Amino acid sequence: MPVTLINPDGIPKTDAYRYRQVAIATGTRQVHIAGQVAYDAKGQLVAPGDLAGQVAQAYRNVAIALAAAGATFSDVVRLTFYVVDWKREMMSDFLAGIEQVAKELQIVPAPASLIGVSVLFEPGVLVEIEATAVVD
Template sequence: MPVTLLNPDGLMKTDVYRQVAISTGTRQVHIAGQVAYDADGQLVARGDLAGQVAQAYRNVGIALAAAGATFSDVVRLTFYVVDWKRELMPEFLAGIEQVARESRITPAPASLIGVSVLFEPGVLVEIEATAILD
């Protein structure tokens, strides 16, 4: 396994993501920002952050699989969320938990960045991923 994830002593402990990813692989996979579009290019879960997080996460999984990777190979996730405020955390996490029930998600190091707008009205979240493969 080319990726080791950990939360070292002295840093906040969390089950949602890991603070550190150590990778030894040689093949990098960079997934462009994924949003809540279905295969037909239609926005899923308009106005529903949890639903859009879940669909965007599923799309990341599809992109990873196309590269021969899984969430276990991910060393970095970046989430961009429109009009982010801490009060949205339960809804945000509900979307992740929804996908976690469907497939195995490894809690890689992640950043959540609040933005005022994404590229299209109605899109609430965008997820980028980086994975390492041997």
Template sequence: MPVTLLNPDGIMKPDVYRQVAIATGTRQVHIAGQVAYDAEGQLVARGDLAGQVAQAYRNVAIALAAAGATFDDVVRLTFYVVDWKRESMPDFLAGIEQVARELRISPAPASLIGVSVLYEPGVLVEIEATAVVG
């Protein structure tokens, strides 16, 4: 396996992601920001952060598969969330937990960045991914 994920002693150990990814592969895969559109270009789960997080994650999985990668190869996720506030965390985590069960994925190192707006009204979250494949 080209990626080892860990939470080292001495820093916070979150449940939904790991603090460190060690990659030993040779091919990098960079997934552009994925949002909650379905294959027909329709926005899924309008106004529902959990639903949009889940759909954006599904889209990342599709993009990874097209590149011959899986979430086991992911070394970094970046989430951009519109109007982020700490009170949004339960909905955000619900979306992650839903798709983690559905896709059977492990949590990769991640950053969450609050933004005032994404490129289109109604889009609440965008996810970028970087993977390293052997």
């Protein structure tokens, strides 16, 4: 496995869903996944108005994209989440979506950034997830 995830001493530690602050990659092939949203295979929006449901579906779509590139979440070194109209009070719904898929897919979330935005490309889309992976 070309990716090691750590929480170094000297920065805040978090056990939330086994999240890690740093990814160390030693592979040679990079995989960049474009922003994934909560659409199903037919292009229909999943979980309208439900942040947890949309996070879960977007995460599942990232998993599908990774698999198509010969990668898994074990290869992910970076995630970026864009959330519409972000407020701190939304954190429990956001984490509920992550926890649901983390359990389903047995993943350890990689280092990530959550960026609040006013709007995404289409009304009703609440979250978009980008991923970067490194594989041997």
